[in-house]
Amino acid sequence: MRDVASRLADRLPADRLLLDDDSLRAHRHDRSGWEPAGLPSAVVTPRSTAEVQAVLEVANETGTPVVVRGAGTGLSGAATATAGELVLSTAALNAITELSAADQLAVVQPGVVTAELDRAAGEHGLRYAPDPASVEISTIGGNIATNAGGLRCAKYGVTRDSVLGLEVVLADGRVVRTGRRTVKGVTGYDLTGLFVGSEGTLGVVTSATVRLRPAPAETATVAAFFDSVEKAAAAVGRLRVQPAIAELLDADALEAVDAAQNTSFRARGAAFLLVQTDGHGAGAEAELVRADLAPLATGVEVTTDPAVAGELLAARRFALPSLEKQGRVLIEDIAVPRARLAEAVAAIAAITRRHGVTAATLAHAGDGNLHPIFVIDRAAAEIPEAVWAAAGEVFETALRLGGTLTGEHGVGVLKRKWLPGELSPDTLALHHSVKRLFDPRGILNPGKAI
Amino acid sequence: MRDVASRLADRLPADRLLLDDDSLRAHRHDRSGWEPAGLPSAVVTPRSTAEVQAVLEVANETGTPVVVRGAGTGLSGAATATAGELVLSTAALNAITELSAADQLAVVQPGVVTAELDRAAGEHGLRYAPDPASVEISTIGGNIATNAGGLRCAKYGVTRDSVLGLEVVLADGRVVRTGRRTVKGVTGYDLTGLFVGSEGTLGVVTSATVRLRPAPAETATVAAFFDSVEKAAAAVGRLRVQPAIAELLDADALEAVDAAQNTSFRARGAAFLLVQTDGHGAGAEAELVRADLAPLATGVEVTTDPAVAGELLAARRFALPSLEKQGRVLIEDIAVPRARLAEAVAAIAAITRRHGVTAATLAHAGDGNLHPIFVIDRAAAEIPEAVWAAAGEVFETALRLGGTLTGEHGVGVLKRKWLPGELSPDTLALHHSVKRLFDPRGILNPGKAI
Structure with missing residues (x-):
């Protein structure tokens, strides 16, 4: 690494290179909870395309692995950096x-x-x-x-x-x-x-x-409550219009929100479905949504009051922080075809019961993207085996229903071992050959994604 | 080719292989007007994925070029087949x-x-x-x-x-x-x-x-006429809503439609802009469109009558067939950023005037995609040099305005020579290395696209 650092120092202004322990520690994790081995060897903060070129030329010549890092908010471990790796931070490329x-x-x-x-x-x-x-x-x-x-x-x-x-x-x-x-x-x-x-x-x-x-001219919001999350999921399949937002929270999620935010959503139902329509037809569409959901819901209301809509959306936005107050979380991210949402939420509930683990489910229900959030005792040094076993069964469920391991968070390091369940050997081999074509020396985020 | 045909005959049922002159002639052109050299050596019509695999295995082993062909309606020459090439028709894979x-x-x-x-x-x-x-x-x-x-x-x-x-x-x-x-x-x-x-x-x-x-619940249609195509193009930039359709026809296109369809669009203006809005807000959006277009238009009307809307849309749908009645056509396909549409139509008009050639312009105006249609004397054996020169300047204009050579028709064979104007040497080299990775022997549609 001496060699790499001195080569970088030759090519870049001095303030671009961070080698102190505090900087190295601050740039090794993302928000996945993944614990990388050791400390990265340096953090570099280029300020132009030419400086990024210089960093990659040095890395490629020396065979140094490079982890590109934005804000470090990733949930799959893709931006974590281990011993010997160079972190390329985009923090100064922010115009x-x-x-x-x-x-x-x-x-x-x-x-x-x-x-x-x-x-x-x-x-x-x-x-x-x-x-x-x-x-x-x-x-x-x-x-x-x-x-x-x-x-x-x-x-x-x-x-x-x-x-x-x-x-x-x-x-x-x-x-x-x-x-x-x-x-x-x-x-x-x-x-x-x-x-x-x-x-x-x-x-x-x-x-x-x-x-x-x-930006849409108008927005309307529909809040629907159900006596089970399965019914809420089934109701989504009845929608005749394309909502802008369709967010589902199960009973565990609602309880966490209520505990943290002093609200009382859980008293209104065992599942909450928040639908927003937008555009010039927002009001008419919201009425159609109400009609579609009503037969399965215990209560549905429509509002165009931004303050009321804001309170309803806050339940969704605060769900994850509220769950994080209850313990350490492992956030999953499967997606299933639209009509399999109810099956997926039922399967997740059965899996967590069987393994004796706790998980709340949030879903972008409009596109079948589910986030089961496992909540783990903060005292636990590592994620318990039972949680990994349950997570593995959740992935298998997604694939069995024609879905995917990850809807939007990425594979990173956390989901690599399940990749062969989704990608055939020939398809995975094609991915690796594309990777070798773009990065023959394997310096770009090795061991991640594929 | 004896070898390839006999190998294919070994692997496939007999009716999959067409070797007669009529079949070969029927499968060598697309609709671009490009004249391929010679006749393809065979047409194969696989009926399953396994049969497609067999065709490609034989082609790859023997280094035989394969042209995949759907309906042959392409406009860039990508589906044309020359001497020695094998045409893989998907006609029987139609379920x-x-x-x-x-x-x-x-x-x-x-x-x-x-x-x-x-x-x-x-x-x-x-x-x-x-x-x-x-x-x-x-x-x-x-x-x-x-x-x-x-x-x-x-x-x-x-x-x-x-x-x-x-x-x-x-x-x-x-x-x-x-x-x-x-x-x-x-x-x-x-x-x-x-x-x-x-x-x-x-x-x-x-x-x-x-x-x-x-499918959208409602549709509304706005017909606007202008005294110049530049004004019509400028008016598109004023739209505050996202229309489902925004089609522009210039005076030459309107005259062709009127001559062929016995309509009288040209009498209403020198340019016609047809806008459709859809969804539950279609009516309200159409009124906003009317208000946005009115200051530049000589006349604007809104209709929700499907019969009237159908007549207006027919002008667009019949524009190309109507132009084809006037001569042989060369259909171009540039796209420019949204706000550069007026500049692009003005430049096209100046270019055609300067070269003394005839072109009518149709545009998917909502996304800046212009189709200048050059009309050529049917007696001409080849596309005249002046038309190619004008087309070349149209491409240069698209690139100068931050646009692209082809919005939706593809590069095929017709636009290959202009590719280096849009893709840098390093970017083009990356394309060629991707091609080599997927097709090391170069059997798939060689000489097309990149």
Whole structure:
């Protein structure tokens, strides 16, 4: 590492390289709970594409593994760094380079916090549609690395659907530009889509051209309560309109929210389904949603009062922090086809009962994306075997129902061992050959994602 | 070729192989007007994934070039076949394998005609959103190969946005499955997106899982006329809502329609902008569209009468056939950022004037995708030099305005020479290395797309 540090020092201004123990410790974890072995050897904070090129040239020449890091809010361990690895932080690449209201797009560096971009767009009546729950703390670069989803994807798509083009530094330091500034375009292969979701294993994004959309003129909110989470899940399948948001919380989640926020959601039902419609037909659509949910619900109400809607949405936004007050959490992230949601929630409940573990379930119900949150005694040194066993059965359930191991958080390190359940040997081999093509020396986030 | 034909005959039932001159002639052109050299050596019509594997194994072992062909409606020459090439027709792979209204998806073979899928979805209140103008004659496989767009993409996305997963036979006969049955999912790299738009150069799609969406409850149509196409294009930039459709026709296109269809659109203005809004807010949005367009228009009307809307849409749908009655056509396909539409139409008009050539312009104005249609004397043996020179300047204009050579038709053979204007040497080199990885012997549609 002496060699790498001195080579980097030759190529970069002195303040770009952090070697002190505090910096190394601060850049080794993400929010997955994964405990990496040892300390990374250095943290480097480039301020330009040319500086990222210099970092990768040195890393490639010396065969040094590089972990690209945005805000470190990832939930799968993809941004964790172990002994000997070099952390490339995008913290100083945090400019909104351009925001064109006329072209409905922005050009941003990877370290921009997602909510900041959305607020900047809001000044022009536009918005950046993808809204992962971490939107206030995560970065565009991290969102691109995981192809982040969020609450609004069923209607407005995931991160990939909002990325028009990228500037990427390849493992050997070459710079490529993919995509374009237009909504449509088919020149060349879709390398933009290939980089999105590749968890830092194929290249380092140094700039992204993202699509902005008109902010909706109106929003209406439907709150429905059910006497079981299975009924709530089944009700989602009855919806005739495409909601902007459809969030499901089970009884354990509601109890956690009530305990932490001094609310009384659990008294209203054993499951809560929050649906939002938007656009000029929001009111009419909300009435259709009410009619679709009513036969299975114990109560449904529609509101267009922003204050009431805000209180209802707060239950969803505070669910994870509320569960984190009860213990250490392991956040899972399966997705199943739309009509299998009720089966999935029933299976999760049976699995947790059988293993004697605790899990609350939150779901982006509109797109079949479930987050079973395992809550573990904070005193436990490691995640108990019973929790891993239950998590494994949850993954098997997702695959059996035609779903996926991870809807929006990524594979990282936590889900690698289940990959062969979803990808056939030939498909996985193709992934590894793509990886070798882009990164022949294997320096980019080795051991992650695939 | 004796060798290849006899090897194929060993592996496949006899009726799969067509070697007669009529069949060979019928499978060498697409609709681009490109004249391939010589006749393909054989046409093979596999009826299963296993038969496609057999074809590719033989082709790969013998180094025989394979051109995959859907309905042959492509406009860039990607499906043309020259001497010695083997045409793999998907005509017999034409089943809708599954249509799940509950999961809002369908599983289809590549030879299914796109409009047939849409009609099948319609029986369940759903629709397949991508609607290229060729929807009644082109196939899903061809749409996937070109990442086809159409009228509704600005709101509902292009083909890539509706493809959830693929089964693909690789050049060496291995089968891989990409993607999933869920709307969200981030396991592995986005190989689905990589195959979509690859124009038959990376693999042969044998099955696609596609997303269906609720059909809109209501539609409203706005017809606006302008005294210049530049004003019409500028008016599009004023829209505050996201229309489902925004189609622009210039004076030359209107004159062609009037001559062929006995209508009188040209008398109403020098440019026609047809906007449709949909969903429960369609009426309210149409009124906003009217208000946004009125200051620049010479007349605007809103209708919710399906008969009137049908007549207006017919002008757009008949524009190309009407132009084809005037001569041989060369259909171009640039896209520019939203706000540069007016500049683009003005530049196209200046270019055609300067070169003394005739071109009418149709545009998917909502997403900046312009189709200048050059009309050439049918007696001309080849496309005149002046037309190619004008087309070249149109491409340069698109790139200068931050746009792309091809919005939805693909590069094929017609646009290869302009590729280096859009893709840098390093980016193009990366494309070629991806191609070599997927197809080391270069048998899949050689000389096309990249």
